Amino acid sequence: xxxxCSTTIGASGCGPSSLAQVVMxxxxxxxxxxxxxxxxxxxxxxYPGVLAILAARKGYRVCGAGxxxxxxxGIGKLYxxxxxxxxxxxxxxxxxxxxxxxxxxxxxxxxxxTGGTKSCGHYVVFYGLGGxxxxxxxxxxxxxxxxxxxxxxxxxxGFYIIRPAG
Numbered sequence: 001x002x003x004x005c006s007t008t009i010g011a012s013g014c015g016p017s018s019l020a021q022v023v024m025x026x027x028x029x030x031x032x033x034x035x036x037x038x039x040x041x042x043x044x045x046x047y048p049g050v051l052a053i054l055a056a057r058k059g060y061r062v063c064g065a066g067x068x069x070x071x072x073x074g075i076g077k078l079y080x081x082x083x084x085x086x087x088x089x090x091x092x093x094x095x096x097x098x099x100x101x102x103x104x105x106x107x108x109x110x111x112x113x114t115g116g117t118k119s120c121g122h123y124v125v126f127y128g129l130g131g132x133x134x135x136x137x138x139x140x141x142x143x144x145x146x147x148x149x150x151x152x153x154x155x156x157x158g159f160y161i162i163r164p165a166g
Contacts, residue, residue, distance in 0.1 A: 015067030033080030
């Protein structure tokens, strides 16, 4: 289970899964600094399960809602990263500069299913732009790989630019 809630990371772990992708991106570039306590317990491992454990321990797990968006900065700091909530203009600049962005998306939309009035929250990673299309790494079952910019902008609850701190 993800935290003390009745769901698993497979059902509600898109936040830790998205953040783990970004941490791995910077780890592969040699740009993270793992907190000594985290490194003592988990070593160099960076995967969604580790980040979900950390998120639950630090209070970022919200039963019935998944993960708080403040997790991006709070858990990111444990890896020497900083997350900043940003406007779409800043997101475009970041993506063109090769900086990944976590999107906190809502529904009904391409990210959460369509039809009816069902609302949801879902985290994905944006990693590039091509024309009017955003490249997406979606950790959920929808497995979206791209979407047009207007769809992304209309479905967003927030964008978090994540980069090395300092």
